[in-house]
Amino acid sequence: MLQNHGWIKAVRGHALPALRLFEEAEQRLRDRPAGRGGVVVVAGPDRGGTDLPGAYEEAKGVAALHGVPPMLGPGAGVRDVMAALDGAALAHLAAHGRVHSTNPLFSSILLSDGPLTAYDLETLPRAPELVVLAACDVGRSAVLAGDEILGLCATLLAQGTRQIIVPVISIPDIETAPVMIAFHRLLAAGRTAAQALAGAQMSASGGPAAQVSARSFVSLGADGGSRPRERRPSVPRMRMGEADAGRSPAESLKTV
Numbered sequence: 001m002l003q004n005h006g007w008i009k010a011v012r013g014h015a016l017p018a019l020r021l022f023e024e025a026e027q028r029l030r031d032r033p034a035g036r037g038g039v040v041v042v043a044g045p046d047r048g049g050t051d052l053p054g055a056y057e058e059a060k061g062v063a064a065l066h067g068v069p070p071m072l073g074p075g076a077g078v079r080d081v082m083a084a085l086d087g088a089a090l091a092h093l094a095a096h097g098r099v100h101s102t103n104p105l106f107s108s109i110l111l112s113d114g115p116l117t118a119y120d121l122e123t124l125p126r127a128p129e130l131v132v133l134a135a136c137d138v139g140r141s142a143v144l145a146g147d148e149i150l151g152l153c154a155t156l157l158a159q160g161t162r163q164i165i166v167p168v169i170s171i172p173d174i175e176t177a178p179v180m181i182a183f184h185r186l187l188a189a190g191r192t193a194a195q196a197l198a199g200a201q202m203s204a205s206g207g208p209a210a211q212v213s214a215r216s217f218v219s220l221g222a223d224g225g226s227r228p229r230e231r232r233p234s235v236p237r238m239r240m241g242e243a244d245a246g247r248s249p250a251e252s253l254k255t256v
Helices: 006-010 015-031 053-066 078-085 152-159 173-188 193-202 208-215 249-253
Strands: 039-043 090-094 108-111 114-117 130-134 142-144 148-150 163-167 217-221
Touching (some): 039 053, 053 090, 053 173, 078 090, 130 152, 130 173, 152 217, 173 193, 173 208, 193 217
Parallel strands (some): 039 090
Antiparallel strands (some): 108 114, 142 148, 163 217
């Protein structure tokens, strides 16, 4: 898990702009007001517009743990999700992800009526405090001229998000739900997000696809506590983006 330790500041190259974002996230953790926002849980569709089975079950399980209704189907459109994200304490989005390497602000999460882009997230008045992006590859960012880092995670951190839990490779749809539900169970029990992620990863069971899913997630930003208390397998379907379109799911798993 990537945390902001002092020794990282000595790293040269493209890590340095990212460290500024992490330092700002740590400062926001120190300055944050108590009792902010609620919980938002979203599931996106398959690319054909049908349900993405693992994402839907994941959203239902996560929402039940936090005592909130999940946003599913037509109710999970870009406008409604953006409104729900504004000022949320915790946001969980399970969907197809796409990393746009040449125009990172068009990197996106697929919702019921189209993509939610990094450009959209730049317009949020108040970014969620803790964000879980259970979508392929969206933990990756693009480095442009001037060593500027752009992408979904960089945008959220720059907008005020304190911490992001996100995969850095393609993840299998069905096998991702158990590790995410285990993560939220630990989070709801009072663990910090980084602790909850580590616990879910260590307790992950199942075949290679389940192990790939568990170990693909990292923690970015400042780990500062849990959410406010409120009420050998067959080839799996992947939550892959266009960057993976030329690879088979089996080839994607080999990238680990």
